[in-house]
Amino acid sequence: MQRFTCAVCSAPLFFENSRCLACGTQLGFHRGERTLAPLDDDGVYRDLEGRSLRRCVNLKLSGCTWLVREEGDECFSCTLTRTRPDDHDTTGLAQFLDAERSKRHLVYELDVLGLPIEDRDRNPERGLAFDLLSSVEEKVVIGHQNGLITIDLAETVDSHREKMRARLDEPYRTMLGHFRHETGHYFEGTLVFSDPDLTERARSIFGDDRASYQDALKRHYAEGAPEDWRREHISTYATMHPYEDFAETFAHYLHICDTVDTALHYGLAEGPGPNSSEDFGDVVRETWIPLSVALNQVNRSMGANDLYPFVLPPSVIAKLDFVHKLRVRVGEPVAGPPA
Numbered sequence: 001m002q003r004f005t006c007a008v009c010s011a012p013l014f015f016e017n018s019r020c021l022a023c024g025t026q027l028g029f030h031r032g033e034r035t036l037a038p039l040d041d042d043g044v045y046r047d048l049e050g051r052s053l054r055r056c057v058n059l060k061l062s063g064c065t066w067l068v069r070e071e072g073d074e075c076f077s078c079t080l081t082r083t084r085p086d087d088h089d090t091t092g093l094a095q096f097l098d099a100e101r102s103k104r105h106l107v108y109e110l111d112v113l114g115l116p117i118e119d120r121d122r123n124p125e126r127g128l129a130f131d132l133l134s135s136v137e138e139k140v141v142i143g144h145q146n147g148l149i150t151i152d153l154a155e156t157v158d159s160h161r162e163k164m165r166a167r168l169d170e171p172y173r174t175m176l177g178h179f180r181h182e183t184g185h186y187f188e189g190t191l192v193f194s195d196p197d198l199t200e201r202a203r204s205i206f207g208d209d210r211a212s213y214q215d216a217l218k219r220h221y222a223e224g225a226p227e228d229w230r231r232e233h234i235s236t237y238a239t240m241h242p243y244e245d246f247a248e249t250f251a252h253y254l255h256i257c258d259t260v261d262t263a264l265h266y267g268l269a270e271g272p273g274p275n276s277s278e279d280f281g282d283v284v285r286e287t288w289i290p291l292s293v294a295l296n297q298v299n300r301s302m303g304a305n306d307l308y309p310f311v312l313p314p315s316v317i318a319k320l321d322f323v324h325k326l327r328v329r330v331g332e333p334v335a336g337p338p339a
Contacts, residue, residue: 001108001258003265007038015108016101018055018065028055028067031076031111037067061093062100077107080119083131085153092134095153099132102176106183109258113274113327115187123147128186142178144185144247151178169236171309177251184250185243191326192246198326205322206249207242216241232315245319252310253280253323256288259308263291280324281317 004013011022013036019026026039030047037045037053045053045067053067056075066075081100085092110117120127126147133140133153140152154160155175165173192198193209203209217240225236233239238248256274260283263269271287274280289312296306312320 001105001262001265002034002112004036006036015105016063016065018059018063027065028053029065030067031108034108034111036065058100062097064100064104066104076119077104079121080107080117080128080130081132082120082129082148083133085132085134089134089136091136092153095134095156096132098156099151099153099175102174102179103130103132105176106179106254109254110183112261113254113257114330115327116190116330118147118190120147126189128183142182144182147186147189149179149182149186151175151182171235171306177255180251180254181247184247187250187326188243188246191330202246202322203242205319206245209242209246211241213241213243230311231313234310234312234316234319246323249316249319250323253320253327255308256284256320259295260287260291263287274324278325278328280321283324284312284317284320 001015004015004017005011006013006020006023006025006027008025009020009023011020013020013027015029015036017027017036020038026043027036028039028045029035030037030045030053033047037047039045039055043054047053047067051069053069054071056064056066056068056078057072058064058074058078062078064075064078066077068075078100080103084096087093107117118127120129128147129149131148131150133150135152135154140154141150142152142155143150155164155173155178161173161175164170188202192202220237220240225233225239229236229239233245234248234252238245260269260273264273264287269287269291271290272283273287274283277283292308296308299305299307
């Protein structure tokens with residue numbers, strides 16, 4: 001996450017700010033310029049191309065500040081949401097606001113990394129879309145199928161998420177982490193399985209994805225992960241099936257890129273960033289490991305759990321490098337209309 005400052009008074013801003021807390025200027029996020037832009041008294045920002053832009057229609061519903069061309073339009077991030085809670089579901093709508101915040105963060109990061117997003121308008125069969133569902137009245141299973149990602153909004157609630165984390169013996173569980181993991185499935189389908197050579201390369205690294213997923217699922221929850229799982233995998237869940245190994249690796253790639261990028265922008269780290277090295281191992285060894293160790297120590301100083309409670313053996317770094325080179329191969333940071 002880059003460092004944002006107010007264009008009017010130079011006060012520091014957060015990505016989700018709808019106004020500057022120092023001078024009161026109303027703000028809108030311009031996706032193409034990647035800036036928190038100041039709005040005039042009419043709620044308008046005139047961008048570098050002279051277009052008059054306003055905030056997304058979902059400002060009050062989900063806190064979205066992204067700029068659009070026409071008043072009443074939805075921004076690109078909001079259009080990716082296919083299903084949301086009903087208006088009468090006040091609990092679900094409150095959770096929806098938090099989930100949308102994480103989704104906007106995800107879309108921002110994918111743009112920065114140049115990872116291409118096809119929506120359902122461009123690709124009705126496999127385009128990226130989200131069903132953000134309330135589990136107040138029915139069970140919701142988090143998952144991905146052909147570009148459609150389903151999220152249980154109860155995961156925005158700290159007590160629920162911690163209960164699930166403990167029950168599944170996970171060291172880390174966040175809403176943003178869910179979005180990153182499930183999006184990993186989407187990108188494996190669009191970037192890896194669309195290329196026979198990349199598919200074979202991925203199978204040599206992550207395993208054969210043609211193995212029965214249902215059998216792997218039953219085995220994982222009946223037997224758990226192998227005792228030596230730490231030698232080859234980032235998490236126990238990654239051991240279940242090659243699909244999950246890739247998705248877990250992809251999520252950690254985004255964790256690392258985003259945190260390193262933020263630390264570099266704020267002067268908290270030195271070394272190569274995700275856009276300055278062709279070998280992601282250099283980023284991990286020279287920047288990420290020193291930074292994550294320091295951040296873990298800071299958390300421990302506050303009596304909190306480690307910020308990054310994972311170990312990265314050489315085989316996992318090689319998997320991260322596969323994702324990195326896949327991203328570098330296709331990636332061009334998004335620039336253009338604030339759609």
